[in-house]
Amino acid sequence: MNTLSERAKVYFGSIQHGRDALFASLGAKLNKLIELLDFSTIERGDKVAVKMHLGYYDGCQTVPVFFVRRIVQAVKKAGAYPFITDNPTSAYNAVDRGYTSETCGCPIIPVTGVKDKYTHPVTIGYRGVDTLEMGGVLHDADALIDLAHAKGHANCGYAGAIKNLAIGGYSAQSRWNKIHGVEDSIPWWKPDKCTPEHAQRLVEACPYSALKYDAAKHQLSIEWFRCHNSNCLECYKVDKKVRCLDIKPEAFAAFQELMVLTAKQVLSRFNEKKRFFLNVALQITPDCDCLGIIQPCVVPDVGILASHDIIAIEQATLDLIQSAGLIERSIPPYFKHVNLNPAAKLHPFTRLWGQMKNPYLITEFGEKHGLGTRKYELIEVLSPEETAKVTPPEHEFERQPTFY
Numbered sequence: 001m002n003t004l005s006e007r008a009k010v011y012f013g014s015i016q017h018g019r020d021a022l023f024a025s026l027g028a029k030l031n032k033l034i035e036l037l038d039f040s041t042i043e044r045g046d047k048v049a050v051k052m053h054l055g056y057y058d059g060c061q062t063v064p065v066f067f068v069r070r071i072v073q074a075v076k077k078a079g080a081y082p083f084i085t086d087n088p089t090s091a092y093n094a095v096d097r098g099y100t101s102e103t104c105g106c107p108i109i110p111v112t113g114v115k116d117k118y119t120h121p122v123t124i125g126y127r128g129v130d131t132l133e134m135g136g137v138l139h140d141a142d143a144l145i146d147l148a149h150a151k152g153h154a155n156c157g158y159a160g161a162i163k164n165l166a167i168g169g170y171s172a173q174s175r176w177n178k179i180h181g182v183e184d185s186i187p188w189w190k191p192d193k194c195t196p197e198h199a200q201r202l203v204e205a206c207p208y209s210a211l212k213y214d215a216a217k218h219q220l221s222i223e224w225f226r227c228h229n230s231n232c233l234e235c236y237k238v239d240k241k242v243r244c245l246d247i248k249p250e251a252f253a254a255f256q257e258l259m260v261l262t263a264k265q266v267l268s269r270f271n272e273k274k275r276f277f278l279n280v281a282l283q284i285t286p287d288c289d290c291l292g293i294i295q296p297c298v299v300p301d302v303g304i305l306a307s308h309d310i311i312a313i314e315q316a317t318l319d320l321i322q323s324a325g326l327i328e329r330s331i332p333p334y335f336k337h338v339n340l341n342p343a344a345k346l347h348p349f350t351r352l353w354g355q356m357k358n359p360y361l362i363t364e365f366g367e368k369h370g371l372g373t374r375k376y377e378l379i380e381v382l383s384p385e386e387t388a389k390v391t392p393p394e395h396e397f398e399r400q401p402t403f404y
């Protein structure tokens with residue numbers, strides 16, 4: 001484990017390769033990443049939770065089963081008992097997206113049991129969120145492999161290793177009502193300044209249907225994930241004279257800070273030497289896997305990252321996504337206010353989701369709460385430059401069926 005003054009090691013296998021050969025491709029790089037992560041601290045007989053997102057409905061752009069199986073095999077080689085875990089619904093219908101105990105090589109166990117009730121209470125104490133129900137299965141495990149898909153996210157710009165535990169490690173009630181609900185803890189609307197007619201005008205002004213008005217209760221509500229904040233601000237044009245709206249960056253930030261605190265609770269269950277983080281930055285979609293749909297990829301494939309430091313891996317993943325850049329032609333048409341100004345040095349996810357959903361906040365809060373360090377040393381394995389110099393062995397291609 002690193003002290004904050006040290007740089008954490010983040011190992012990286014790029015999708016780009018120097019040769020069209022097995023030894024240079026991402027599969028070989030994953031083998032190297034697993035070797036460098038070093039599963040020798042996993043003890044014989046340990047129950048190892050491989051926490052991942054198994055998708056939802058048609059949302060199949062998750063971590064390819066090919067990589068999952070390889071990691072599972074490595075854990076088994078260490079003499080331990082791996083199992084895949086995610087929320088009960090995603091686990092139950094994971095077969096629809098190709099994940100089974102046969103394909104993954106180990107059982108798939110719902111993180112909170114089949115009825116979402118096998119949980120362990122944890123105390124949080126943040127902006128009215130007192131306790132949360134952590135998945136009992138995670139609580140019981142001896143070691144943790146946080147195998148995350150890196151992509152965009154409608155609430156916070158980015159989702160990777162932290163969100164995989166922070167949201168994915170808890171019951172539905174905790175996840176949806178309490179963790180997502182924290183954004184409402186920051187006042188953003190002054191009801192006494194707003195008439196029902198004005199509220200209705202605000203609702204009609206929002207191009208993303210983020211605002212809803214309940215006339216009976218004189219209650220204006222906002223769906224934070226729909227709000228494109230600084231990229232949009234159409235409601236503010238209508239509100240110029242009344243000034244009853246005050247959408248603040250703090251509302252979005254609260255969600256990110258709470259995620260850090262909930263992830264911290266999960267991590268605290270495990271010995272530091274038995275925590276392993278992998279971010280798979282392939283099929284980088286604008287929004288989360290839990291949307292349950294197939295989305296266009298808005299950032300070129302980056303590769304796979306591995307580290308023992310959850311903050312360092314998130315920081316490195318965000319930096320690599322920033323370098324890869326936004327694929328403008330792939331932006332879905334319902335993103336109506338994307339900031340494509342080249343003079344603005346913005347992260348691709350900030351261009352999409354607005355500056356109040358700053359993806360780097362998760363690492364700032366993570367460092368503040370002692371989860372790791374944003375300072376990292378990126379160690380690329382089997383880089384294109386390195387493998388380009390290697391002469392491929394002959395007979396690498398299948399000349400005839402090998403199973404005869």
Ligand code: SF4
Pocket residue numbers: 205206207208209210211222226227228229230232233234235236
């Ligand atoms: S900023 Fe835009 S998206 Fe957000 S509530 Fe206002 S109009 Fe809707």
